[in-house]
Each structure stands twice: as C-alpha cells, then as structure tokens.
Amino acid sequence: MQPRMPYDDVAWEKSEEIADTWILQFFDHDVARPVGNFLLKHHRPDDPVRFAILGKGAFNIALWMSYKSGTAAAIRFPQPGAAMFPEEKLRNEVAIMRYIRDTTSIPVPLVLHWGPKEDSPLEIGPFIIMEYIEYDTSMYDLLNFPECPVEERGRLNPNIEEDTLKALYGELAGVLLQLSKPSFSRIGSPSQVDDLTWEVTSRPLSINSNELIRLGSFPQSELPSYETTFATASSYFEAIAEIHIAHLTHQRNDAVESADDCRRKFVARCLFRKLARERKLTQRWIAFDKGPFKIWCDDLRPTNVLLNKDHKITGVVDWEFTYTAPIEFTYAPPWWLLIEKPEYWPQGLDDWTDVFDRRLQTFLQAMMDCENAAFVKEEERLSGLMRESWESGDFWIVYAAKRGNAFDSIYWNKIDQRFFGQTENVEEAWRERLDLLSDEEKDEMEELVTKKVKEMESRVLAWDPDEYTLSHIDIAKTHAAKEAKKAEEEREQEEGKEDEPKSKDNKVEVDAIDARPIDTDVEQMAGKLAELAA
Structure with missing residues (x-):
C-alpha cells in the first residue's frame, strides 16, 4: 500500500x-x-x-x-x-x-x-x-536538520537540544492557545459585518480544497458552494467523507494502481463515510457538535513563523487557508512537530508515530508552561485534550479528514481497526470489510473499477481550474512553443558546430535567467528585478 x-x-x-x-x-x-x-x-x-x-x-x-x-x-x-x-x-x-x-x-x-x-x-x-x-530567522530553519538542501523536504533535527526544542515549541504553543479562545457558531470562513461583529458567511476554504482542484481533477461543482457553511461538526465530517469519495472518482490519472487498489480505496472511503453518518467520528466531542467552533489555519507551521535573534516570535504569516472548524481540529496535537508530514516520512508511518510520540511529550510540557503562565482555566487547557486526542486516535481521524492524498494509509493503519476490529493483514483488510458495504455501494465500486481501469489506458488532462488560471493557459502554451523552438534552434546550431574546427575561444553565451528554473534562486531573481525597476 x-x-x-x-x-x-x-x-x-x-x-x-x-x-x-x-x-x-x-x-x-x-x-x-x-x-x-x-x-x-x-x-x-x-x-x-x-x-x-x-x-x-x-x-x-x-x-x-x-x-x-x-x-x-x-x-x-x-x-x-x-x-x-x-x-x-x-x-x-x-x-x-x-x-x-x-x-x-x-x-x-x-x-x-x-x-x-x-x-x-x-x-x-x-x-x-x-x-x-x-x-532574523524562521522557526523552520532552527528546527530543521542542519544543512538541509533547499530542494529536499525538511524534518526535525534529531540532535536538537531538548531545552531549545521546548522553547521553540513553547512559542507556537502560545499561538495555538490564543487561537483556541475565540468561538463561532458555524463552520466556515469569517467576515466582518461591522466594527464589532464577525460572522461566518462562506464555506471553509482549505488547502485540500485547493489541491483537489489543482492536482486531483476535481470539478469545482463537487465542492460546497461559496455560501455553504456548516451548523454541526458531524455534518462537516460527512461532507468531507463525500469529498474523499468524489476525489477517487474524479482524479483522472495516477489515482489507482490496479483494480484491487481501486477497491481498497473505495472501501476505505465508504467506511469512513459510514462512520461519519453514524456520528462515530465525532462521538467523543458530541457535546460540541453544534459548536462552539474554533479558528483553524491549515498552513500554520514552522515555515511561517518568524523569529528575532532571541528566538522569539516577531510575526506569523500566511493565513490564507484559515476557517472555523470542529473543536476536534483544535484538540488534535499539531502534526508539524516533526516538520515533515507522516505520509512523507522516509522511514514510514510507524516510525513517524514513534518519533512523534516522543516529541509530543516535550510539546505538551511547553503547552502546560504556557497555560500556567497565562493562568488558563482548567476547562480551557489544551495540553490534556491534545494528549487525549493522540492516545485515543482522534488525532488520526482529523488528519485523515484534512489530508485527502494521505487518507488511505492513515485509514487502514490508524482508523479501521479501532472501529471494525483487528485484522491480520492490513493490505487485504478491505476484503474482510466488503460485507459492511451496502449492495448499492458494491455495485458503485465495480462500476468505478471498470472506469478506472479503462482510464489507465491513456493519460489526458481533465481539469476544472478557476478563470484566473484558465486565462493564462494560452500564454503558457505560447511560451512553451517559443521555448521548444528555441531549444530546437540551439540543438541544430550545436549539431552544425560538430563539423567546425574546435577553438579554445569558441564560447556559447547563455542567458542566466532563461537557463535556470524560475524558483531556484530567489536572491538572483530579486537582484535582477531590482535592476529592472531602478
């Protein structure tokens, strides 16, 4: 898997x-x-x-x-x-x-x-x-392993000093503690009604929603409409479960490896939806099903936390995918403690879990210190609730809900057996769960398998991006054509030079900007733009 x-x-x-x-x-x-x-x-x-x-x-x-x-x-x-x-x-x-x-x-x-x-x-x-x-620096730079190449994914430095780690965790723990205090009556994106009033007026726009459209061949019409907000946590989890199924259905390329892989993924999503419909995903916090709901930022992580020379926060940036969410989101400990997400951890999910569990203890102690310093009331403390979320497995429910592309491994390894019993072989567990699907769902599964296997025979672009992106497609095509023509001309010139006498002074001038990927050297980009704008 x-x-x-x-x-x-x-x-x-x-x-x-x-x-x-x-x-x-x-x-x-x-x-x-x-x-x-x-x-x-x-x-x-x-x-x-x-x-x-x-x-x-x-x-x-x-x-x-x-x-x-x-x-x-x-x-x-x-x-x-x-x-x-x-x-x-x-x-x-x-x-x-x-x-x-x-x-x-x-x-x-x-x-x-x-x-x-x-x-x-x-x-x-x-x-x-x-x-x-x-x-002076970012929290990411201080937590990341030393000399991590820019092109590689970062992860927590395994040799970081415990006191340093606790101090850095404490800075962000204070941010999370403050975000947990405001309350809203619906799930979605807040807007300002007047000088003193803020209300949730539009859908919760998440990173996953953006990536589904951008990279998942997902039709925009399958997302909640702009005016849609949610009155209960259970209805929001059920909506997410439906989106997970639609994602598997609509992603045109690379979604499945085989017919059985398609069945495994479909079964997992149907069972997650079943749990959502039966309110088992939100059972522990059913008292908060109708709120209050808390501020949640999908992109709050060390990369976006700016520090001064004393390693104190001077700014927190990039709040674009922020909305009010079920209280389960706030009570789950932050995944970014290791910098790297579990689905990308080089040593696998089990190793990520072990390392995370150890570092979580440091974070929870830092959170308790913040709570004590702020004289937080017992019922408003996050430290104990985060520990409970991790130990009960609710952390994984929230993570599976938020991360569509990480869903399958998380579901089968961390959620399925909690609700449906032990299995000897996680890879084949979907076969044991088939009886939990309705006849209608089984028929839908086989129709999907037929569709997906057929789609594997070809690769086409099936995309429903926004108008802003669509308006630039022709520009990109024109640029790509020019680059292809330029490359062909350069190739022909090089081939023609093979028959010419070699000379030590024979040099080929290359424009540095055209020769490098646009996002590999920000400093050089900045310098060039400064020259142009001077």
Whole structure:
C-alpha cells in the first residue's frame, strides 16, 4: 500500500507550467515598474530605497519595497495555476488577519490595502499590500536538520537540544492557545459585518480544497458552494467523507494502481463515510457538535513563523487557508512537530508515530508552561485534550479528514481497526470489510473499477481550474512553443558546430535567467528585478 495517493501528474505539469510562465513577467521592467509605483501609491512613509522580489511560495509571489527609514512593505499576488480560488483565498486571509490583530496579541502583518484583479496594476491579479515584518530567522530553519538542501523536504533535527526544542515549541504553543479562545457558531470562513461583529458567511476554504482542484481533477461543482457553511461538526465530517469519495472518482490519472487498489480505496472511503453518518467520528466531542467552533489555519507551521535573534516570535504569516472548524481540529496535537508530514516520512508511518510520540511529550510540557503562565482555566487547557486526542486516535481521524492524498494509509493503519476490529493483514483488510458495504455501494465500486481501469489506458488532462488560471493557459502554451523552438534552434546550431574546427575561444553565451528554473534562486531573481525597476 502506498503511503499516499499520488497527485495527477498531468494536471501537476500543467499547473506548474502556467505558474512558472506567469512569474516571468516580473522580469519585465514594463511590469515591475508599474507594480512598484502601485505599491508606493498606497504606502509611502518616506523615500523608497529598493524594490525586489521577496519570495515565491507555493501559492503566491511577493515583492517588497524598502524605505529610507528602514521600514518596508510587501505586495503579494496569488499565482495562477497554483491558487485555484485567488480572490476568495485573499479575501478570507484579509478578514482573518484583521480579526486576529483585533482579538489576540499574535503578531500578524498589518494589511495596508487589498483588492481584486481589476484594481491591480496592469490587472495582474488580486493583491494584498502588507507591512513587512523584520525577522532574523524562521522557526523552520532552527528546527530543521542542519544543512538541509533547499530542494529536499525538511524534518526535525534529531540532535536538537531538548531545552531549545521546548522553547521553540513553547512559542507556537502560545499561538495555538490564543487561537483556541475565540468561538463561532458555524463552520466556515469569517467576515466582518461591522466594527464589532464577525460572522461566518462562506464555506471553509482549505488547502485540500485547493489541491483537489489543482492536482486531483476535481470539478469545482463537487465542492460546497461559496455560501455553504456548516451548523454541526458531524455534518462537516460527512461532507468531507463525500469529498474523499468524489476525489477517487474524479482524479483522472495516477489515482489507482490496479483494480484491487481501486477497491481498497473505495472501501476505505465508504467506511469512513459510514462512520461519519453514524456520528462515530465525532462521538467523543458530541457535546460540541453544534459548536462552539474554533479558528483553524491549515498552513500554520514552522515555515511561517518568524523569529528575532532571541528566538522569539516577531510575526506569523500566511493565513490564507484559515476557517472555523470542529473543536476536534483544535484538540488534535499539531502534526508539524516533526516538520515533515507522516505520509512523507522516509522511514514510514510507524516510525513517524514513534518519533512523534516522543516529541509530543516535550510539546505538551511547553503547552502546560504556557497555560500556567497565562493562568488558563482548567476547562480551557489544551495540553490534556491534545494528549487525549493522540492516545485515543482522534488525532488520526482529523488528519485523515484534512489530508485527502494521505487518507488511505492513515485509514487502514490508524482508523479501521479501532472501529471494525483487528485484522491480520492490513493490505487485504478491505476484503474482510466488503460485507459492511451496502449492495448499492458494491455495485458503485465495480462500476468505478471498470472506469478506472479503462482510464489507465491513456493519460489526458481533465481539469476544472478557476478563470484566473484558465486565462493564462494560452500564454503558457505560447511560451512553451517559443521555448521548444528555441531549444530546437540551439540543438541544430550545436549539431552544425560538430563539423567546425574546435577553438579554445569558441564560447556559447547563455542567458542566466532563461537557463535556470524560475524558483531556484530567489536572491538572483530579486537582484535582477531590482535592476529592472531602478
């Protein structure tokens, strides 16, 4: 059994092609200059000094302007091909950042201005302008194993000193403790109604929702509509279970390895839905089925936590996939204690579990110290609830709900036997569970198997991205055609040179920017853009 269900590689290639091509425009001074001027129009405390690329993340690109006084501001755009709900994502982030600034002491960037694509310079895309938070390092850099190559996935340094680890965990424990205090009556994305009122008015936009559309061949119509919010935790878990089934059904490529692999995945999803419908997934916290619901950020992790030289938090950034969620989400200990997710752990799920259990004890002690320092009431303490979530296995229910591509291994190894009894062979457990499916579900399974086996005969792009991404497909195609033509011309030139006399002075000039992947050298990108915008 694979540790995770692969993404649709055909969709992934198209996604990266569009995003990477779109990034290239920022090397054009006719684009860079209007962007810089636009930022200055909305924030100019004094004379500007430098304008450059701040960084390219998974979903956005950010550019920053430094000023004579030493302050700075950033403008950020979502990348087409990567962000499938760009304006919704940005609007939600602005709302939650303002809410957090108003109701907590968590240091988040001050939003200076934001708007839709139509209001952006050259209509590049929806944007947000924020004050830049100065920092010396990130929590990720301090927790990660030493000299980890940029291109490799990070994981917790196994030799980190216990006191250092506890201190760093304690910084983020304090953030989680503050996020657990506000309460909402529905599950979804909050927005500001007036100066004093915040209400949940739209669907919970999660990272998984974005990735389903981007990499899972998932139709947008299969997600809850924009106006959909949830009144109960049980209804939200059931909706997630239905989405897991639809994901398996719709992902065009790479979803299954064989007919039996398809059956195994379908059975797991049907049984998860069965548990959700019977409210067994939420049984422990049934008293909170109708709320209150707590703030949850899918992307809260060490990478987005900025620290000063004393290793204290100066800022927490990237709140784009934040919504109110069932209390089970808040009570589950954070997966990021090891930096790496369980489905990507090199030594496998069992080893991840063992290492996590050991590090969790350090985190819980750090959480208790935070609770004691803040004089938190016994019923509001997270430390004991997180321990219970881990020991009971509720942690894995929440994780399986949030991580569609990690679902199968988590379900069969951590959830199935808890509810349906022991099995000798996890790989073949699905056969033992067939009797738990209805006749209708068994028929649906065989129809799906026929469909999936047929789909394995060819690989096509089945994609339903947002209009923002679709508008850049032709641009990406044109760029790809130019690059292919350029490569062919260079190949023909090289072949022609094979018959020419060799010379020590015979050199081939290569444009450094065209020759390297766009996201491999942020500093060089920043320098180039600074030159163009000067």
